[in-house]
Amino acid sequence: MKILVCLSKVPDTTTKISFTDNNTKFNAQGVTWILNPTDEWYALVRALEIVEQQGGSVTVIHVGNAEGDQLIRKALAIGANDAVRIDVEPQDAFQAAANIAQYAAQQSYDLIMTGKETINYNGAIVGGIIAEILELPYVSLASSLDVNGSTATMKCEIEGGEETVEASLPLVVSANKGMAEQRIPNMRGIMTARTKPLSVIPAFANTQTQVEVVKFEAPPTRGNVHLVDPDNMDELVRLLHDEAKVI
Amino acid sequence: MVIFYIEHENGSLKKNCYETAAYAAALAQQTQSQSVGICLGSVSAESLAALGEYGTNKVLQDTNARFDTEVDAGVLAKAVAAQAQQLNAQYVIIPHSYLGRALAPRVSVRLKAALVPAVVEMPDTEGKFLVKRGVFSGKGFAYCTAHTTVKVLTVAANAFPAIKTGTSVAEVQNFTAETTDTRVKRISVEKLSNKVSLTEADIVVSAGRGLKGPENWGMIEELADVLGAATACSRPVADTHWRPHHEHVGQTGVTVSPNLYIAIGISGAIQHLAGVNSSKVIVVINKDPEAPFFKAADYGVVGDAFEVVPKLITALKAYKAS
Numbered sequence: 001m002k003i004l005v006c007l008s009k010v011p012d013t014t015t016k017i018s019f020t021d022n023n024t025k026f027n028a029q030g031v032t033w034i035l036n037p038t039d040e041w042y043a044l045v046r047a048l049e050i051v052e053q054q055g056g057s058v059t060v061i062h063v064g065n066a067e068g069d070q071l072i073r074k075a076l077a078i079g080a081n082d083a084v085r086i087d088v089e090p091q092d093a094f095q096a097a098a099n100i101a102q103y104a105a106q107q108s109y110d111l112i113m114t115g116k117e118t119i120n121y122n123g124a125i126v127g128g129i130i131a132e133i134l135e136l137p138y139v140s141l142a143s144s145l146d147v148n149g150s151t152a153t154m155k156c157e158i159e160g161g162e163e164t165v166e167a168s169l170p171l172v173v174s175a176n177k178g179m180a181e182q183r184i185p186n187m188r189g190i191m192t193a194r195t196k197p198l199s200v201i202p203a204f205a206n207t208q209t210q211v212e213v214v215k216f217e218a219p220p221t222r223g224n225v226h227l228v229d230p231d232n233m234d235e236l237v238r239l240l241h242d243e244a245k246v247i
Numbered sequence: 248m249v250i251f252y253i254e255h256e257n258g259s260l261k262k263n264c265y266e267t268a269a270y271a272a273a274l275a276q277q278t279q280s281q282s283v284g285i286c287l288g289s290v291s292a293e294s295l296a297a298l299g300e301y302g303t304n305k306v307l308q309d310t311n312a313r314f315d316t317e318v319d320a321g322v323l324a325k326a327v328a329a330q331a332q333q334l335n336a337q338y339v340i341i342p343h344s345y346l347g348r349a350l351a352p353r354v355s356v357r358l359k360a361a362l363v364p365a366v367v368e369m370p371d372t373e374g375k376f377l378v379k380r381g382v383f384s385g386k387g388f389a390y391c392t393a394h395t396t397v398k399v400l401t402v403a404a405n406a407f408p409a410i411k412t413g414t415s416v417a418e419v420q421n422f423t424a425e426t427t428d429t430r431v432k433r434i435s436v437e438k439l440s441n442k443v444s445l446t447e448a449d450i451v452v453s454a455g456r457g458l459k460g461p462e463n464w465g466m467i468e469e470l471a472d473v474l475g476a477a478t479a480c481s482r483p484v485a486d487t488h489w490r491p492h493h494e495h496v497g498q499t500g501v502t503v504s505p506n507l508y509i510a511i512g513i514s515g516a517i518q519h520l521a522g523v524n525s526s527k528v529i530v531v532i533n534k535d536p537e538a539p540f541f542k543a544a545d546y547g548v549v550g551d552a553f554e555v556v557p558k559l560i561t562a563l564k565a566y567k568a569s
């Protein structure tokens with residue numbers, strides 16, 4: 001079983017988001033970068049579990065500049081076997097996905113896994129783009145994944161419920177909560193991560209950006225909270241009906 | 248031409264379908280074009296014709312029942328992209344639903360079109376194409392331009408109201424889509440009985456660790472029932488299995504943007520707020536007046552949830568009865 005796990009780099013979840021240069025750029029000053037939570041917690045850990053049970057290897061891939069190397073080392077410390085970094089800071093999801101797809105096309109992975117979505121660009125589209133470029137089946141937002149021979153079974157969230165689906169390998173899957181439990185790297189992992197292979201390769205051709213952010217905007221701020229007496233819930237109901245008009 | 252994808256289930260159009268239809272119609276009007284819905288599978292011609300009320304000009308339908316249970320977005324994408332090419336569509340509008348998130352990227356690759364996911368407003372099509380979408384899990388918005396002639400947009404849930412613009416009837420025409428082998432098969436579906444879907448709900452009732460334990464969720468369910476709301480929870484509540492994973496909202500869970508979000512016994516950590524602060528109105532019930540959530544709320548009740556929630560249920564029942 002050869003598994004490729006896609007890892008993106010995102011601002012720490014506690015980051016206060018602000019913009020600079022007349023709101024045209026994300027203010028990265030003082031920002032701590034982390035592995036995107038769903039990539040690290042679910043996609044990577046489930047990939048490791050599958051390989052631990054069935055043999056094989058887990059390669060992690062990141063499209064981005066050298067700032068990502070320390071995050072890649074963390075993934076190696078958690079247990080991935082080797083890593084690839086495609087040395088270009090992607091400007092949109094297509095650029096990241098097209099690079100990963102072209103790299104994967106030269107290898108033969110049974111599974112390509114992504115997280116649910118990045119917490120900075122929230123597209124949830126990189127996995128689908130990779131799948132279409134490689135003409136592979138794609139299952140998005142899987143909350144469980146079991147592989148039996150050349151068949152994978154997944155539970156997926158849908159509106160108001162869940163469905164169980166089956167697909168044959170090779171396959172692209174995006175991982176949602178429930179698929180695995182977060183793993184914390186241990187000392188031995190951190191030590192061995194230093195000597196695991198991390199190859200840095202240049203960007204592929206035909207991976208130009210298609211979507212460009214022209215300007216950012218902060219979300220509107222809410223006015224002061226209107227406090228309602230806890231003994232007067234009729235008043236809250238009245239406000240929600242008459243003033244807010246939401247019930 | 249603006250085309251949009253019609254999502255349906257058991258013969259009925261989904262809620263997102265009306266939002267998508269209204270979005271496509273507004274875009275068609277803005278660009279002096281037509282809006283055409285693509286329906287793959289069995290839906291009655293009457294319900295499709297009724298999309299005319301939302302501004303749809305025409306619906307192209309392939310009634311082949313195999314599409315009704317098709318979960319391989321690759322098969323659907325092929326059919327949608329082929330229609331987009333045939334109709335020379337400039338815009339393809341898809342809901343940012345569970346299915347849409349698998350379908351849209353595949354359609355965009357087939358059409359070599361830029362994909363802007365989860366848009367929240369109509370684009371500016373006058374000068375340079377510009378469209379607004381949420382980024383940083385609700386902590387910001389980005390205005391995006393797209394460098395391709397054809398553009399695929401997915402529309403965020405609850406962002407664009409499904410407004411009826413008239414009483415027109417959409418013309419429904421049949422076509423036969425090219426089909427390919429299904430590589431993702433549905434084995435079973437488990438619907439959460441009588442539950443409102445969290446991502447599409449108009450009202451969400453959410454509770455956190457302040458509730459002390461899973462045995463106390465009865466009043467949360469009851470409040471949700473009275474309001475016709477979906478239930479949700481904070482991350483630690485899902486992590487400790489008090490509630491199922493799919494109810495976890497926030498930066499690392501589900502993002503919601505209902506008209507009304509009621510947060511009970513939730514402190515309002517930055518990661519929680521990120522996933523819920525695009526809700527239109529937020530009510531916070533918390534016994535700690537210093538809880539950070541009050542700073543992000545429209546209405547607040549400082550009090551013990553175990554006293555306040557039953558009173559709120561009584562007040563709502565009285566209001567509903569009157």
Ligand SMILES: Cc1cc2nc3c(=O)[nH]c(=O)nc-3n(C[C@H](O)[C@H](O)[C@H](O)COP(=O)(O)OP(=O)(O)OC[C@H]3O[C@@H](n4cnc5c(N)ncnc54)[C@H](O)[C@@H]3O)c2cc1C
Binds near residue numbers: 495498500522534538
């Ligand atoms: C990487 C990362 C990602 C995260 N992602 C998410 C996410 O997506 N979603 C999320 O929710 N969290 C997320 N978190 C966790 C987040 O930081 C908070 O820990 C969490 O939201 C707190 O949950 P809570 O408000 O239910 O619990 P607490 O913080 O324990 O708050 C409980 C609240 O209940 C109140 N309370 C207690 N008793 C009562 C009573 N009887 N009546 C009324 N009020 C009462 C208390 O005053 C308190 O404000 C994330 C954390 C990290 C590190």
Ligand SMILES: Nc1ncnc2c1ncn2[C@@H]1O[C@H](COP(=O)(O)O)[C@@H](O)[C@H]1O
Binds near residue numbers: 007126
């Ligand atoms: N720059 C990147 N490098 C590697 N993987 C990425 C990158 N960007 C996104 N991904 C993967 O694609 C998933 C979905 O990203 P997005 O479509 O941007 O929400 C993420 O959870 C990652 O697994």
